[in-house]
Amino acid sequence: MSDATRVSSGQIGRSLPRVEARAKVTGAAEYIHNLRLPGMLYGKICRSTVPHGRILRIDASAAAAIPGVHRIVTAEDIRTVIAEPYYGPAFHDQPILAEGKVRHVGEPVAVVLATDPHIAEEAAQAIVVEYAPLPAVFDEIEAMNSAAIVHDILKPAGTFPDLKHLAGRSGTNVALDFHLRRGDTERAFAAAEHIFEHSFRTQQVMHTPLEPHVSLADAADGGVTIHSATQTPSFVRIEIARLLGWPENRVRVKTAFLGGGFGAKVYVKLEALAVALSLLARRPVKLALTMEEQFFTISKHASTFRIKSAVDGHGHITARQCQVFYNGGAYADIGPRVAQKSGFTATGPYDIPNVAIDSYEIYTNRPPAGALRGFGVPQLVWAYESHTDLIARALGRDPVEFRRRNLLRDGAPQATGTVMRDAAISAVLDRLAARLAWDQPFDRGAGTLKRGRGLAIGFKASISPTTSVATVAIAADGSCILYCGTVDMGQGSTTAMAQIAAEALGIEAEAVRVVAPDTDVTPYDMGTLGSRSLFHMGNAVRLAAQDARDKLAALAAETGVPPGANLPISEQFRRKYGMQAGTIVGAGSYIPAYAPPDSATGLTPNATPFWMVGGAGAEVEIDTETGRVRVLRLVNVADAGTPINPGIVETQLTGAAIMQLGFTLFEEMQFTDGQLRNPSLAEYKIPGIRDMPDRIEAETVDSAQQSGPYGAKGVGETGTFAVSPAIANAIEDAVGVRISELPITAEAVYRALRRAAGDQLEDL
Amino acid sequence: MTPFELEEPVLLGAALALLDPEDSSVRAIAGGTALMLMMKSGLYRPRRLVSLRKLAPALDGVRSAPDGGIEIGAMVRLSDLRRSAVVRAAAPVIAETLLTHSNVRVRNVATIGGNLAQGDPHMDLPPVLIALGASVRLAGPGGERIVRVEDLLTGYLETVIANNELITAVIVPPQTGWRTAYAKVTARSADDWPALGLAVSVRVEAGIARDARIAIGAATETAMRLPGTEALLAGRAIDDALLQEAGRAAAAEAPVVADHHGSASYKRVLVAVHLGRALRQTIAGAER
Numbered sequence A: 001m002s003d004a005t006r007v008s009s010g011q012i013g014r015s016l017p018r019v020e021a022r023a024k025v026t027g028a029a030e031y032i033h034n035l036r037l038p039g040m041l042y043g044k045i046c047r048s049t050v051p052h053g054r055i056l057r058i059d060a061s062a063a064a065a066i067p068g069v070h071r072i073v074t075a076e077d078i079r080t081v082i083a084e085p086y087y088g089p090a091f092h093d094q095p096i097l098a099e100g101k102v103r104h105v106g107e108p109v110a111v112v113l114a115t116d117p118h119i120a121e122e123a124a125q126a127i128v129v130e131y132a133p134l135p136a137v138f139d140e141i142e143a144m145n146s147a148a149i150v151h152d153i154l155k156p157a158g159t160f161p162d163l164k165h166l167a168g169r170s171g172t173n174v175a176l177d178f179h180l181r182r183g184d185t186e187r188a189f190a191a192a193e194h195i196f197e198h199s200f201r202t203q204q205v206m207h208t209p210l211e212p213h214v215s216l217a218d219a220a221d222g223g224v225t226i227h228s229a230t231q232t233p234s235f236v237r238i239e240i241a242r243l244l245g246w247p248e249n250r251v252r253v254k255t256a257f258l259g260g261g262f263g264a265k266v267y268v269k270l271e272a273l274a275v276a277l278s279l280l281a282r283r284p285v286k287l288a289l290t291m292e293e294q295f296f297t298i299s300k301h302a303s304t305f306r307i308k309s310a311v312d313g314h315g316h317i318t319a320r321q322c323q324v325f326y327n328g329g330a331y332a333d334i335g336p337r338v339a340q341k342s343g344f345t346a347t348g349p350y351d352i353p354n355v356a357i358d359s360y361e362i363y364t365n366r367p368p369a370g371a372l373r374g375f376g377v378p379q380l381v382w383a384y385e386s387h388t389d390l391i392a393r394a395l396g397r398d399p400v401e402f403r404r405r406n407l408l409r410d411g412a413p414q415a416t417g418t419v420m421r422d423a424a425i426s427a428v429l430d431r432l433a434a435r436l437a438w439d440q441p442f443d444r445g446a447g448t449l450k451r452g453r454g455l456a457i458g459f460k461a462s463i464s465p466t467t468s469v470a471t472v473a474i475a476a477d478g479s480c481i482l483y484c485g486t487v488d489m490g491q492g493s494t495t496a497m498a499q500i501a502a503e504a505l506g507i508e509a510e511a512v513r514v515v516a517p518d519t520d521v522t523p524y525d526m527g528t529l530g531s532r533s534l535f536h537m538g539n540a541v542r543l544a545a546q547d548a549r550d551k552l553a554a555l556a557a558e559t560g561v562p563p564g565a566n567l568p569i570s571e572q573f574r575r576k577y578g579m580q581a582g583t584i585v586g587a588g589s590y591i592p593a594y595a596p597p598d599s600a601t602g603l604t605p606n607a608t609p610f611w612m613v614g615g616a617g618a619e620v621e622i623d624t625e626t627g628r629v630r631v632l633r634l635v636n637v638a639d640a641g642t643p644i645n646p647g648i649v650e651t652q653l654t655g656a657a658i659m660q661l662g663f664t665l666f667e668e669m670q671f672t673d674g675q676l677r678n679p680s681l682a683e684y685k686i687p688g689i690r691d692m693p694d695r696i697e698a699e700t701v702d703s704a705q706q707s708g709p710y711g712a713k714g715v716g717e718t719g720t721f722a723v724s725p726a727i728a729n730a731i732e733d734a735v736g737v738r739i740s741e742l743p744i745t746a747e748a749v750y751r752a753l754r755r756a757a758g759d760q761l762e763d764l
Numbered sequence B: 001m002t003p004f005e006l007e008e009p010v011l012l013g014a015a016l017a018l019l020d021p022e023d024s025s026v027r028a029i030a031g032g033t034a035l036m037l038m039m040k041s042g043l044y045r046p047r048r049l050v051s052l053r054k055l056a057p058a059l060d061g062v063r064s065a066p067d068g069g070i071e072i073g074a075m076v077r078l079s080d081l082r083r084s085a086v087v088r089a090a091a092p093v094i095a096e097t098l099l100t101h102s103n104v105r106v107r108n109v110a111t112i113g114g115n116l117a118q119g120d121p122h123m124d125l126p127p128v129l130i131a132l133g134a135s136v137r138l139a140g141p142g143g144e145r146i147v148r149v150e151d152l153l154t155g156y157l158e159t160v161i162a163n164n165e166l167i168t169a170v171i172v173p174p175q176t177g178w179r180t181a182y183a184k185v186t187a188r189s190a191d192d193w194p195a196l197g198l199a200v201s202v203r204v205e206a207g208i209a210r211d212a213r214i215a216i217g218a219a220t221e222t223a224m225r226l227p228g229t230e231a232l233l234a235g236r237a238i239d240d241a242l243l244q245e246a247g248r249a250a251a252a253e254a255p256v257v258a259d260h261h262g263s264a265s266y267k268r269v270l271v272a273v274h275l276g277r278a279l280r281q282t283i284a285g286a287e288r
Ligand SMILES: Cc1cc2nc3c(=O)[nH]c(=O)nc-3n(C[C@H](O)[C@H](O)[C@H](O)COP(=O)(O)OP(=O)(O)OC[C@H]3O[C@@H](n4cnc5c(N)ncnc54)[C@H](O)[C@@H]3O)c2cc1C
Pocket: B027, B028, B029, B030, B031, B032, B033, B034, B035, B036, B037, B052, B074, B075, B100, B101, B102, B103, B106, B109, B110, B111, B112, B113, B114, B115, B116, B117, B118, B122, B123, B124, B125, B161, B165, B166, B167, B168, B191, B192, B193, B194
């Protein structure tokens, strides 16, 4: 049966409450943190106390003497079970335990295994490690030309053809450089009426999933089962199989609900260490991090962005140059992909004929940075939308009108040369301006409380090319099980996937049971990341369900059911098998088309399967005596295609915006000489209920992603894009000062106010 | 966390006897909200903890004193303090301060005794209690002594409480004629510990500040009074010029330190601004 003749069962556009809501609210939902296996040992990690140094000596004698300690493990032991113990999705640069040297504070150096987690922790603190400090580098710009080199030699994973040229490079901290050139920027700058140049910075922050990383490995009978709070079970299976030299089918990765992920739990995190420990101990081993340890595990890139634009006499941007430096920390993780993929859109959602982009992933001696809800894009939007507002102001043009004049429209080529399709950029800007009543007068406050408003708009290319596979099983009674490897970490994917399968099958979403990811059961999926799942897995689920429906139709025909007879599915099975027996399995596999960027120009005719567009508007109030910023209203408008579940889409947008609000106003990992000064939630603050704007709104514009499942596309990251520049733009509107570095603390605003008044605050 | 002894005495004398004057690895535990964090991070490893839980009946309750003041048992939980009608009548600023203090889970177990004994400069109550002129009762093997809260706290996590002494109660004197306001200023999340806590008590008669007690916390190494600023206010007619002058004086007087919350020079600005605002609030209250 083709999709066109299918009768809708009304599952699309239905705000079905999340299917797991009851289990979570009643505490019945299972998390890996609660899992205990018989004979299990607990591992606790002894971590580096220096940012860069040679390991001279590890003295574990006192630790080993503590009653209850099973064993102390160092890199040497790891080598006895894993010959080449280095991992990573883009570079094989990260040792399972530090070997010979450490590259950041908090790097795992040794592990204590004990029957009791408290004993393990006590013993881990009793391990003495001596280091010979090496010169270290922490700033991304300094690291570009630093005598301190984090990795002696670059080790890109063989799997990516575009990283091959980096293999064996030495004497550099640049892990990846991506360059894009289109048009003739030099000529355009020479001919420009106006030239604007600015520099913006963002700080290192943490994902802060409320469930910290946890992995439990159980190696037995020539195989290993890994229970892990991971967003990428299939990747973990492949990477562990590679490390062990085993076939994939001897590695099983199971997840449960995740207490948040936000990109912290992608690729291998604790899994390789847990597997090695279990192989060494011949017992199940659990590694469960504390909130504090997460700060040393993965974070979001700090960045510097130098941006320069040429504008003609009509207010058209004719050229833009972007230099983006991502501070990747000590290990590449997925940073090279962040630098490259975000590089595609560094010039912003504008129709600019001449562009030059240079995007760098840089090693430093900070804790590693990876993907965090936006894959580098919020750092870019922060810069290009602050820059765009500055230009509009300097030219005396209205920020909305100036944007509209330059906006990238469907049918026009974007920076990479890829022609825009199904990207509702104009609609997002229009709805934002309408919601903010942009053309109406605005209350500017009084006395020492000044008000202002601002907006910003950003977009992102989805990660590509990636694959999702799903299967749908129809049991003999007509009930349905969906096997899909998408990990539900609170974003509501289980509910949305059930809705898609149900729509394709013509049944109610409540009748579909979704099996949690288990690589022995659920087919391959690239990972739950980058807002890719609803689109990629959604398409695979739809295809699988359609396949099952076609097979049901064939079964009906085979058993002589006349078309349109509306015979219950169970009856069709009974007719075929003579009893309640049999299964129909539908399979679906989805990979979108993609063309890699040209190695010389960075251009590609097909950069992404879909575009995500997110705009934000902010109304703020500034206390001019203290610099305190209050966000009175935060409006988020997005192109999410046709929402499958509007209720979930709204909470995704709002949740993302609140997360970005914390990154905008106060979250910051503070370092002194590579030592993190605030590795705890007592000193690293995330937004609380009293930080919420008085009004927070979310809207999706009318749009459809033609290639998406029922017109839908991803939305998990969209709400983060534009929040920071919208707030900075509103602050300038209110009090006339420009903040170019995140976070925008009250002190930063106050200092800017004093500078603007020619009365700089002196540090005594 | 390594094993330790846990004692739960029912009599104050027994509790005091279980403490060890020489050994700081023996400590009292009340709500445990501060102590458990230090134990989890390995900062504190107890040999023995003396729980005050079963002493609670004797150390509980908020009572009105005959002089119009109040006496708060050391084991009174912050959430009970916040709800106490006696507190609201005699010193409403305490209840107001607790509204934005930590969170409901902490307030439901944390005690006022533990709050003061911890000696953490980033706490909200110490400056408030100092501005109210409060004292604590300290019980020791040799008997009882009374110490003003401003003399109790001597430095970062340091107090004058001996290892074998316990706070049994907090005494708040009558506040007749006095108005108190507390400014909690956070620099990051609104749910944060204070970057600056500023408590201001004034006795105003006919537009003249007869007397003032000004206490600062969080921005300094320990909560303390600002006597120079108090003296500047005494006997002066209250107007905008005076409030500005007092703000500048307090900013100059307070030994403000830099930390995660901000630089010292910025916190001085906060002191100047919020002193004026808090004073204005007390005066507005007095005239109502
Ligand atoms: C998440 C969180 C947020 C917080 N936010 C704030 C905030 O916003 N503002 C703020 O001011 N505070 C805040 N706090 C601190 C909180 O107020 C204190 O932890 C609490 O008041 C301590 O009381 P307790 O009864 O739990 O003390 P405990 O932890 O039991 O004890 C603390 C110390 O006092 C000693 N002690 C306890 N009782 C006595 C006694 N009767 N006599 C002598 N010594 C005693 C103990 O031996 C120990 O050394 C926060 C704490 C947490 C955990």
